[in-house]
Amino acid sequence: MRRTVQTLLAVAAALTMAVSVPAAEAKPDGLTVPKLDWRPCAQNPGFDCATASVPLDYDQPNGPATHIALNRKAATDPAHRIGSVFLNPGGPGGSGVGFAFDFAERFSASLQGKFDVIGFDPRGVGASDPVRCFASEAEGNAFRAAVPGFPYLREQERPFFDHYRSLAGKCDSAIARHMSTADVARDLDLLRRAVGDKKLTYLGFSYGTFLGNTYASLFPDNIRALVIDGVLDPVLWSGGAQILSDRTNTALEFTEFLRLCDEAGSSCPFTRPGGSAARWEALAKTVRAHPVDLGDGETLTYDNLINAAAGAMYAPESWPDFAAVANFFANAALGAKSTPVQARDAAYDNSFDAYNGNVCADTRFPASFESYRAIGKFADAGSRFGPFWWWGNAACANWPVNQDRFTGPWRTKTSAPVLVVGNHFDGVTSFAGAQASHRLLAGSRLLAYAGWGHTAYGRSSCVSTYVDHYLLTGALPAEGTVCPANPNPFLRTLRSTAPAAGKPPAWLTKR
Numbered sequence: 080m081r082r083t084v085q086t087l088l089a090v091a092a093a094l095t096m097a098v099s100v101p102a103a104e105a106k107p108d109g110l111t112v113p114k115l116d117w118r119p120c121a122q123n124p125g126f127d128c129a130t131a132s133v134p135l136d137y138d139q140p141n142g143p144a145t146h147i148a149l150n151r152k153a154a155t156d157p158a159h160r161i162g163s164v165f166l167n168p169g170g171p172g173g174s175g176v177g178f179a180f181d182f183a184e185r186f187s188a189s190l191q192g193k194f195d196v197i198g199f200d201p202r203g204v205g206a207s208d209p210v211r212c213f214a215s216e217a218e219g220n221a222f223r224a225a226v227p228g229f230p231y232l233r234e235q236e237r238p239f240f241d242h243y244r245s246l247a248g249k250c251d252s253a254i255a256r257h258m259s260t261a262d263v264a265r266d267l268d269l270l271r272r273a274v275g276d277k278k279l280t281y282l283g284f285s286y287g288t289f290l291g292n293t294y295a296s297l298f299p300d301n302i303r304a305l306v307i308d309g310v311l312d313p314v315l316w317s318g319g320a321q322i323l324s325d326r327t328n329t330a331l332e333f334t335e336f337l338r339l340c341d342e343a344g345s346s347c348p349f350t351r352p353g354g355s356a357a358r359w360e361a362l363a364k365t366v367r368a369h370p371v372d373l374g375d376g377e378t379l380t381y382d383n384l385i386n387a388a389a390g391a392m393y394a395p396e397s398w399p400d401f402a403a404v405a406n407f408f409a410n411a412a413l414g415a416k417s418t419p420v421q422a423r424d425a426a427y428d429n430s431f432d433a434y435n436g437n438v439c440a441d442t443r444f445p446a447s448f449e450s451y452r453a454i455g456k457f458a459d460a461g462s463r464f465g466p467f468w469w470w471g472n473a474a475c476a477n478w479p480v481n482q483d484r485f486t487g488p489w490r491t492k493t494s495a496p497v498l499v500v501g502n503h504f505d506g507v508t509s510f511a512g513a514q515a516s517h518r519l520l521a522g523s524r525l526l527a528y529a530g531w532g533h534t535a536y537g538r539s540s541c542v543s544t545y546v547d548h549y550l551l552t553g554a555l556p557a558e559g560t561v562c563p564a565n566p567n568p569f570l571r572t573l574r575s576t577a578p579a580a581g582k583p584p585a586w587l588t589k590r
Contacts, residue, residue: 110140112272113147120150123180127151131273133202133266135257137483145254147266148206149199150176152183155192162276162303163195164550165267169285169309169590171260172433174198174205185537186282189547197274201290202266203258204433210258212250212432219431222249228382229470231367236455236470240448243473246435250478258433259440261485264294268301278303278494280550284534285309285508286437286590289316292516293485295493302493304550308500308542309534310513311590317486319442322454324509325468326461332392332506333464335531340402343569349402349409362409363463371412379408385467392506393533395568402569439478446476464506492521498549498556500526500535500542503564507533507590524555530564539565 113131120128131147134140154160164186168178179198186196200207213219222242230239267290271279280303283291288307295305315321337355340347351358365371367381391401445451451473458465497520501513510527517525528535528542535542541562548554565571 110134110137110269113269115149115273117151123150125152126180126183127153128176131266131270133269135253137262137265143253145202145208145257147199147202147270148176149197149270150179150183151198152179152187152196154195155187159191159193160195161193161551162280163197163271163274164190164280164282165197165199165270167199167201167281167283167287167290169283169287170204170430170434171201171286171289171437171590172204172430173286174200174428174430176200176205189543190550193551194280195274197270199267199270201263201433201437203254203436205429208254209429210250210252210255210432210436211429212246212435223431227380228386229466230455231381231385231466236452237448239470240451240473240476243471244476246474247439247477247479250432250436255436255440256479257440257481257483258436259481259484260290260293260437261297261441261483262481263290263437264297264485267294268298271301276303280304282306282536282546282550283308284536286311288508288512288516289313289590291497292489292519295497295520296487296489296491297485299491299493302495302497304495304498304553305493306498306500306536306546306550307513307516308536308546309505309508310499310501310516311508312512312515313489313519314487314515315512317441317484319444319472322458322465322469324511326458326465328509328511329389329392329464329468329506330462331509332504332531333388335504336392336395336398339398339567339569343567347399347402347569348406358409358413359405362405362412365412366408371408373408373411379411382467384408385463389464389467389506392531395531395565398568435474435478438472439475440481441484442472442475443480444472444475451476489519490521491519493523495553496520496555497523498526498546499523500528500546502528502530502532502535504531505533524558526556527561528564529561531568535562 113133115129115131117127117129120126128150131149132144133147135143135145166179167175175198179196183196183198202208203210213222226239226242227235230236278301281291288310291305291307292313295302312324315324337359340350340355344350349355349358363384366379366384371379373379387401387404391397455466455469458469499513499517499520501510503510513525517523526542526545528539530539532538536546537543539562545556
């Protein structure tokens, strides 16, 4: 294990220094700018829809094409229209079209109706020539149900690894071989040109921050305003070393969940006189040793428990509900009585397939089981959440990276300063990721939110005001600005206006 982890650390250090890292280049011009035939969206009044044709492989710009689905909420103040703002909700694998349908009217109002708000499904995602690994929803569900959410017992590790690495064969297709974020960035630049904008205005959340960083590196002169919120460190993400952050980061926010639960007293159903942390440890140890019968044919396993806890860290607005669920679990596991809590199932879409298609295209992960086991042990030593983040990467063990991916260098100076937004306690993308991107993007400004949850725009009215003003005018908040945390989630029901950027579906999209 030590050799593998030392190798991982060495790779991360080398990437940070950006020494001898092969850099993809922005492809030469001469590309055909797609023509967008905007027409009213059939099921969504007030929105226009279009499809753009872009090269499948930018090394063959006149070769086979792939198609990008877009939608648009047109500027409601056309006399003062500034341009278009492109959205990405994260994932990878999240549908920008669906995101825009849900939130474009809110964005439009926040931006005074001066922008066309545009969502797009990145290549391979949603309605954009989607990669498909399974013949049906049932087949996809059966694949995920065949193994734990992540292996937490030694005997589970090899079966999990073999099962997940089989995805490469199930998902192989023309689009699966061309799903790198660098190609998504190249698509985005063509879409910018297609809508007639001289420079890009962009708002990206979670994985969308990696897309934003990639665009800034490939097209630094083409930026009007670029916001990245809930930021991945591009060096760690592209270098396969994200686990160095993930092994401890989620636990930092979860510690805050437990602290605030105790602070709220009887308003938090999970707290007890001995403290929430002690009760959580007792629950986790009990379930890890033996699955717990919840009644009505339902069983709680350790991976289910950790998946649920990690999912709750996306949105502190959900913490009172998760505390009630955790209380039910603890009572069942530790011998008390409680009322069952019903969970909802989410419908299958291609986000699981697309997540792996993009991550495996971008990042070269180990190929051997021994490496996965060693890094899994390293992740587990960091916190209970470390293995949850690590083991899904086994899908990439047999999956070839895309040769047009971008791996740095990430240090760049952009034509307009980038606004980087980070939460002090973001258990999905750490505050350190925002700090790293701020250092890499010359002239950028870091706007901090002192609270909890994944992404801050819409969650913090302070952050939202600064972001909207920047998108409208290009003006940055003062250096060192920190927006205050919202009240304790257990003491006040927060009605967040936050776009559900990075919100996990049933199988838990990671970023």
